Amino acid sequence: MDRRKFLGVGLVAFAAIVMPGTDLSAVDFRETMPQAWEVEKTVDGIKALYGNGALKESGKFSFKAPKLAENGGSIPITITSSLDLESIALFQDANPRCLSCVFSVPVGAIIDYDFRIKMRQTAVVTVVGKERGTGTLYTSSKEIDVSIGGCGG
Amino acid sequence: MAKMKIKAKEKKGVVKVKAMFTSLMADKEEAVKKGISPSYIRYIVAKVKDAVVYEVTMSGFMSENPLVKFEFKGKKGDKIAFTTIDNDNKTETETEKIK
Amino acid sequence: MFKLDHKSILIGASVVASTALLLTGCLSSSSSTNEKTPAKVQANALAGPYTGKIGAIDGGVIYPRENGMYTAYVLNEQSTKGINHGRVPTANEIKAWDLDALPDGTGLPEGEGSVEEGDELYEAQCASCHGDFGGGGHGYPQLAGGNQSKDENGIVITLKNQREYGKTDAPKRTVGTYWPVATTLFTYIRDAMPYATPKSLSNDEVYAITAYILAQNYIKIDGEVMDDEYVLNAEKLAKVVLPNKDGFYPNIDGPTGPDDVKAFYADRAKNIGSGTRCMTDCKDPGGQDGKTEATLVRIDYEMSDVVPPYSTVRDLPPEVEDVTISKAEKMYNESCKVCHANDNMGAPALGDADAWEDVMDNGFDQVLRNAIDGMGGMPPKGGNDSLTSDEVKSIVEFMINSSK
Numbered sequence: 006m007d008r009r010k011f012l013g014v015g016l017v018a019f020a021a022i023v024m025p026g027t028d029l030s031a032v033d034f035r036e037t038m039p040q041a042w043e044v045e046k047t048v049d050g051i052k053a054l055y056g057n058g059a060l061k062e063s064g065k066f067s068f069k070a071p072k073l074a075e076n077g078g079s080i081p082i083t084i085t086s087s088l089d090l091e092s093i094a095l096f097q098d099a100n101p102r103c104l105s106c107v108f109s110v111p112v113g114a115i116i117d118y119d120f121r122i123k124m125r126q127t128a129v130v131t132v133v134g135k136e137r138g139t140g141t142l143y144t145s146s147k148e149i150d151v152s153i154g155g156c157g158g
Numbered sequence: 159m160a161k162m163k164i165k166a167k168e169k170k171g172v173v174k175v176k177a178m179f180t181s182l183m184a185d186k187e188e189a190v191k192k193g194i195s196p197s198y199i200r201y202i203v204a205k206v207k208d209a210v211v212y213e214v215t216m217s218g219f220m221s222e223n224p225l226v227k228f229e230f231k232g233k234k235g236d237k238i239a240f241t242t243i244d245n246d247n248k249t250e251t252e253t254e255k256i257k
Numbered sequence: 258m259f260k261l262d263h264k265s266i267l268i269g270a271s272v273v274a275s276t277a278l279l280l281t282g283c284l285s286s287s288s289s290t291n292e293k294t295p296a297k298v299q300a301n302a303l304a305g306p307y308t309g310k311i312g313a314i315d316g317g318v319i320y321p322r323e324n325g326m327y328t329a330y331v332l333n334e335q336s337t338k339g340i341n342h343g344r345v346p347t348a349n350e351i352k353a354w355d356l357d358a359l360p361d362g363t364g365l366p367e368g369e370g371s372v373e374e375g376d377e378l379y380e381a382q383c384a385s386c387h388g389d390f391g392g393g394g395h396g397y398p399q400l401a402g403g404n405q406s407k408d409e410n411g412i413v414i415t416l417k418n419q420r421e422y423g424k425t426d427a428p429k430r431t432v433g434t435y436w437p438v439a440t441t442l443f444t445y446i447r448d449a450m451p452y453a454t455p456k457s458l459s460n461d462e463v464y465a466i467t468a469y470i471l472a473q474n475y476i477k478i479d480g481e482v483m484d485d486e487y488v489l490n491a492e493k494l495a496k497v498v499l500p501n502k503d504g505f506y507p508n509i510d511g512p513t514g515p516d517d518v519k520a521f522y523a524d525r526a527k528n529i530g531s532g533t534r535c536m537t538d539c540k541d542p543g544g545q546d547g548k549t550e551a552t553l554v555r556i557d558y559e560m561s562d563v564v565p566p567y568s569t570v571r572d573l574p575p576e577v578e579d580v581t582i583s584k585a586e587k588m589y590n591e592s593c594k595v596c597h598a599n600d601n602m603g604a605p606a607l608g609d610a611d612a613w614e615d616v617m618d619n620g621f622d623q624v625l626r627n628a629i630d631g632m633g634g635m636p637p638k639g640g641n642d643s644l645t646s647d648e649v650k651s652i653v654e655f656m657i658n659s660s661k
Binding site for chain 1: 172183185186187209210211212213214215216217218219220221222224225226227228229230231
Binding site: 176 | 392
């Protein structure tokens with residue numbers, strides 16, 4: 006990639022992050038945690054967003070995803086949980102940066118989130134949930150095979 | 159052109175919501191490949207009567223024209239308002255009645 | 258080979274001939290009332306086998322017809338006198354077949370349906386394949402989305418030159434960007450959808466779904482935006498103008514067909530439909546008397562002579578070599594991954610230590626031999642003949658090493 010162009014693009018993105026946001030956001034993670042969005046690897050991404058706490062697996066926290074995705078540009082993911090979580094994040098190792106999205110869960114909400122992500126190659130997808138109050142971190146991960154990569158190639 | 163398609167339906171006290179947003183979701187790398195400037199929605203929030211029911215912060219690694227589905231406890235007739243902020247801090251808001 | 262063909266043609270011809278004779282015998286008595294066919298048709302039928310005219314096919318070669326033969330083919334010289342080709346269909350039969358709807362709305366049935374009803378039906382019957390809001394993503398056609406804005410020639414921008422942004426994206430063909438006429442959207446849904454149970458929807462339901470799909474594409478009818486309460490019927494559907502209305506070939510049927518084609522190509526390709534066909538005093542194509550040589554009549558224009566010209570620019574970005582994967586892994590991805598990525602097809606999956614341990618009980622040499630010669634459902638060299646034995650060996654080693 007053209008280095009100058011890359012830097013320029015980066016600057017634009019950076020400007021978008023640091024610019025004062027509107028008052029409607031409760032927690033806009035792109036503003037409060039700008040560094041977490043630039044991390045490449047999942048392990049480091051989790052640390053950047055949630056700190057060094059131990060990760061626990063739980064039957065009450067899981068997500069659904071296809072084992073083999075035909076189209077990496079659109080992989081359906083469903084996160085469900087009966088725990089009282091404060092926030093949920095999805096990481097993958099397929100793209101240049103690992104963080105795909107962070108949900109901040111309102112109090113008393115039903116956790117059943119359905120959305121689609123892009124992955125440019127086969128990789129492990131990890132979701133991490135932070136419990137309200139205790140701050141316990143729950144995790145669940147799956148490898149998703151991608152036959153045609155997303156992100157425009 | 160409208161930027162959002164929203165559908166909210168109440169059944170037994172639970173409102174099921176589906177919403178689709180118009181965006182290329184092109185992060186830095188993809189934007190360079192396509193020869194355009196980056197363009198993605200970075201924040202979506204849904205509110206009913208000023209109470210947040212759904213909130214997500216995203217990177218460009220979500221699918222083009224992102225489609226989200228979720229549920230919350232609510233009732234018929236209320237209005238659900240979606241607001242998105244894109245990478246250029248442009249804000250869009252649209253409201254739909256819960257059926 | 259030629260002899261055999263020749264013989265079978267003869268046999269085929271005689272079978273046809275005898276069947277024709279039989280039919281003639283049966284029908285002549287029962288259909289005497291139907292014999293008031295116009296005299297012109299009769300005359301043609303009496304003429305029997307087709308007699309070619311000099312220069313009948315533009316640019317083609319005509320060989321002499323001799324001794325009942327046209328080159329290697331036997332001419333059917335059987336008289337067709339008295340053969341009746343079926344009967345005139347009854348009004349009811351025509352009604353049962355005549356189900357299409359013309360762009361102007363002719364042929365659309367009665368009925369109506371609202372966008373909101375369509376939403377319900379779409380959710381239940383269509384969304385599982387075509388995606389929510391028509392957004393696709395399930396391997397079936399996307400129905401809404403794409404860029405509908407047009408360039409100065411009236412061509413939808415995303416369909417132009419096949420690539421969006423001048424780079425890598427393929428055109429998006431949705432109802433909004435691609436479908437030319439809304440009435441056929443109705444007939445298509447009615448006759449062919451839902452995929453598993455076609456024709457199960459009532460006309461009202463089809464109107465509702467059509468309305469919903471049009472609304473998802475932000476189509477306006479008579480300048481009116483289609484909101485949830487909008488009710489679609491035959492009259493309104495006929496008024497719909499889709500963005501890609503002019504993106505298709507013109508109507509070539511009917512008396513105005515040739516003029517339609519000429520008008521369509523007037524500012525497009527110069528080689529089609531704009532010439533005049535030679536009717537009298539034409540150049541002798543030769544070959545008719547068996548003395549002069551058969552000549553080819555060539556078309557004046559090249560197929561590439563179109564406006565705007567076809568692009569031959571190769572501007573796709575070059576593929577970037579991924580240096581992090583080995584050559585063996587790359588070959589594995591190309592030739593073996595389809596089956597070995599998981600155990601769905603019964604092949605030992607990459608990374609499945611137990612499965613590979615069983616395989617390796619036979620010894621590496623046997624595994625390699627199986628990979629090269631094929632085994633069970635596995636084709637030789639994974640179906641890729643261009644791999645050398647050494648390359649297969651490196652792939653097998655990679656797969657074994659990755660599965661420990």
